[in-house]
Amino acid sequence: MIKVEHLAKTFKQFEAVKDISFTAHDGEVFGLLGPNGAGKTTTLRMLSTVVTPTAGTAQVNGFDIRHQKDQVRSSLGILVESAGLYSHSTTREHLRFIGNLHGLNGNGLEKRINDLIEALAMTDFADRRAEGFSRGMVRKVVMGMALVHNPPNVILDEPTQGLDVVSTRAVREIIHRFKTEGRCVILSTHHMDEVERLCDRVAIIHRGQILESGTPRELIQKYNTESLESAFVEIIGAEALLAEAEREAQHHKS
């Protein structure tokens, strides 16, 4: 279980996250939705202890992210959106390296690696060096690295981005399996159909705050829309989304 209480983060004068609170239960897929720059990634980085909150706190499996960082890291697997690989190491070596850093080794680790290679359809490139891997292949390996220590809590930041249809389906099946296995999953994505299909509950974040939360069906009903996407636009505001898109375009241009 992941319990977030009034989490806030300020970088110099910029308030990336203002005040976020939610609880993601075991056996539940909790979706975090929001436009670019809403504060999703900063929130996930605080949960994974990479960034320390300015205010508030959170518990992962009952461990405090401020004071019990190592325990939090051990009980959490995180798939980072922009994560890369070491170009001279193979897929298997990547998984083994991260597994070792989690204190795993021996036959147990090798079996886990083989299971992940099979589950994520990485057999073809299991012993190939990462140099020249496609984006989809990189995502699969990084996902394997997040799961190698079999964590009870999983944070997935855009897990299907850059994946082909077959791999996307495979990842969605894995997320579904996590749920049935009783893991707590936090999913951050832009794909509304993915959220509707996978998430039990969602929170919509904008400018560092949660504007709305509930099950996808509850949000659709509350805003009287046909889909979650329409409800999302309604909540954020079309103008705000347009402004965000323009700001994003300007950022890329500069």
Place this chain on the structure above:
Amino acid sequence: MMRPWDVYRIVFRKEFRELLRDRRSLFWLFAPPIILPGIALCAGIFIGTQAIRIASEGFPILVENAEEAPELVERFATEDSLVLVDANTPEDAVLVVTIPEDFQERLANNETTNINLTSRNNSLITFFGRTVVRGVIDEYNEALLNQRLESQNLTREWLTPIQIGERTEKSDEAVASNGEGGGRNIVATIFLPLAVTSWLLGGGMGLVLDSTVGEKERQTIENLLVTPASRIGIVMGKMTVIFIASMAVMSLWLIEGVLLNALGSVGPEINGTQHISTAETLELLLESGSDVIGLIAALIVMVVPFTVMLNALVMAWCAYAANYREANLFMALVQLGLPASVLLTIFSLPPDLANPVYGIPFLGTIVGIRDLFSENLSTAGLLICFVTGILYAMAAIAFAAWMFGREWSLTRGLQ
């Protein structure tokens, strides 16, 4: 919970494997110490064999007005390395020696006369030919001078009323002294301190860059940070690989420097011998290197902590830098500043410095290496250099680990 030692082993193994597979990094690390001296050696061998081949055949020269200086022409003719070309085929000569028409007359009047040497081109062969011709003329000149002095009942000492004798004083307590005084080869004195910092100019810095700021550029750092691995274990694992690579590169430079030093000291002996076999040459080199073990031991004592300190400081900066561009800016300053400050230290600081100077960070080791080679470094100075070097290295490692554990430094550059 993972112990730092376990993390260290895991990170070291992974980093070392990556390095061994990274051909580009290996090339830039080892190419300068292997290829540069190799190229110089090949060039030397090529030029030497060419010169020996032509010298054995004889450099072709033409003497104009040969009848004016029969004695000199006779000397040219008996010189094995020269061949006199017939006046009908002047184009075969690499050098034309022109004897003036009043040559004999001016010599008879105890006057000075001019012989003109006209080179066909500026090639190396012409240069060697000119050197041989000048040698023959110089010998003849000496003989004439002796004749003139004898005719006046004078000796050669009469020409040099004052003679200069030179020697360099060395410390009585000098470490790794060769016991002969005079210090070692000046080339080695400059070469070796530069070799200590040479890893920065080669691929060593690229290695530090790749293992620290490279993690940010590749976006692999977050995968590492979300594990419960200890930061000190990660830093030490990465640093050990960098240290091994930089020591390997520096060792190559040092071996070349020591060889240069040995060659420099036996060079005159080899030159002064008419015929010397390979075995005799090796024996001479080994004899000259008998004091080298102490020298190398003293060097290791100074260089190891110094290298660790430099590696750790560069690593600390790279842990802070957001990307390669930021890291390279600092590296460019180091690349320019380090050799400059090494040379400045070697030449600007006076000899016979007080021992505490060897305890000054960075400067102390550079001065220590300089004084080691000029045989002015005492055992106390070496000890100060070593102890403070260890302390600075430990402080630098702690600083690098601290930088590696800071959120504000590690999250710079995260997307």
